[in-house]
Amino acid sequence: MPHHERSPVLLSRYLALAWLGLIVYGSLHPFSGWRTTGDSPVAFLDGGWPRYWTVFDLLANVAVYVPLGLFLTLALRSLPWRFTAPILAVLLAAGVSFGLETVQTWLPSRVPSNVDLACNALGGLLGAIWAQAVGPRLFARIMEIEHRLIAPIPHAELGLTLLGLWLLVPLSPETLLFGAGDLRQLLGFSSDLPFVAESFVVIEASITTLNALTVGLMLSMLAARRVAAYIIVPLFLLLGLIVRTLAAAILIGPGEALAWLTPGAQSGLLNAIVLLPLLLLLPPTPRLMLAAVALLAGTVLVNLAPPNPYSAAALATWRQGHFLNFNGLTRLVATLWPFLTLPFLLLTSRRQ
Structure with a gap:
């Protein structure tokens, strides 16, 4: 069929x-x-x-x-x-x-x-x-x-579903921008790296960049035409930022709507804006392999990052109420998303 x-x-x-x-x-x-x-x-x-x-x-x-x-x-x-x-x-x-x-x-x-x-x-x-x-x-x-x-690639429907689930990742206001795969709370361990403002900015920027590249490259593979990817990718990432902003405004307060836009997040977004147009020029298989590498690197960095002071402040002011179970759900999706997406990327790259 x-x-x-x-x-x-x-x-x-x-x-x-x-x-x-x-x-x-x-x-x-x-x-x-x-x-x-x-x-x-x-x-x-x-x-x-x-x-x-x-x-x-x-x-x-x-x-x-x-x-x-x-x-x-x-x-x-x-x-x-x-x-x-x-x-x-x-x-x-x-x-x-x-x-x-x-x-x-x-x-x-x-x-x-x-x-x-x-x-x-x-x-x-x-x-x-x-x-x-x-x-x-x-x-x-x-x-x-x-x-x-949509490009006629293997498991394209699974890829669309995973991208839909990714939109739940920015909903957790206590996580770094686009940060996914944090296993520390689930497995009960913590990072030994001390918080240093200068290095934390670099780590946060790297996490934002790597995850934005993963999503952008993955989405470009699902686009039937490369020209369309140059429109769909930035619009989808912008949708993720809108979700992040609305979540912060609703769950914490209107005054905190853009609190996630830290120097590290700004640098990470700028890096993604510069790199993605260049990487979209690559053939399909290199794009998929780069997406897998970026996903793995971003997941490792998320688990090595020192505690985020903004996360503690966000949780302190967040009256979860009806959103308690919702927060647990979004956190679970953010934790598991890289480990659900990596097999898709590997299987698809093998079939290219």
Whole structure:
């Protein structure tokens, strides 16, 4: 089957899996304090209306499952009979919610609720209806756009999914700009390098540059035409900066919207602006290999960097509230992104 005919289904499957992983993590975070209550894990089904609830919680529970219902319906679209995909999508979304609500019985920080289950199932239903209503037109549009803009390279759909996940990396205001792959908190170790302002600026600039090069080169490989890459790459990196700015303004305060624009970040962005146009002139395989090297180097530097004083200040002023689980989710994505992306780059370069 030609690449441009099968990719919308593959892309939907990748997006469905990615969104499912985000839902599972967000529903069970922080994955600690597990205990047995002695109650039945499905006792929440007989519970009444929860004592503590807000309209925000109800709408959030619905909204989170709308994309899952949408992606699942599109991913199952090749099944026979036109209503098979939406029915299975709704059942799967409701089943996922039921399973997560059941597991939350053993988490002291989470309260399983039949109302949450109903809202999640409603979200899956709305997503399935949306996909069923716009699915044919959406698929035709995706095929048209991909044929014009996306290069027919192996695993292109996976690359698009990874780039979509990358937009979660700048959402954590306590991390260095574009910094990803920090394993220190996950593995419980810290850097022995002391904080020195001059050297920290160099490290921060290097991390920003290397990660911007990785994303830019990776995106250029997915572009069907090299000329288009010179437009798409800067626009995508600019989108990452906009996400960073909005996240800082919302999560910390409007006055901190541009606090991330430190001398190190400015130098790193300037380096990327100078280097990327030159590197985009290289043939495909060297570009992919350079992207892999930049990704590895940036990940190593992130784990060697001394503690960032801005990170401590950001966390001190950040009232996480409803964003507590969201912060854990974005931090996990930022931690794992390089290790999910490296196999894609290596596999793609091997097939070039």
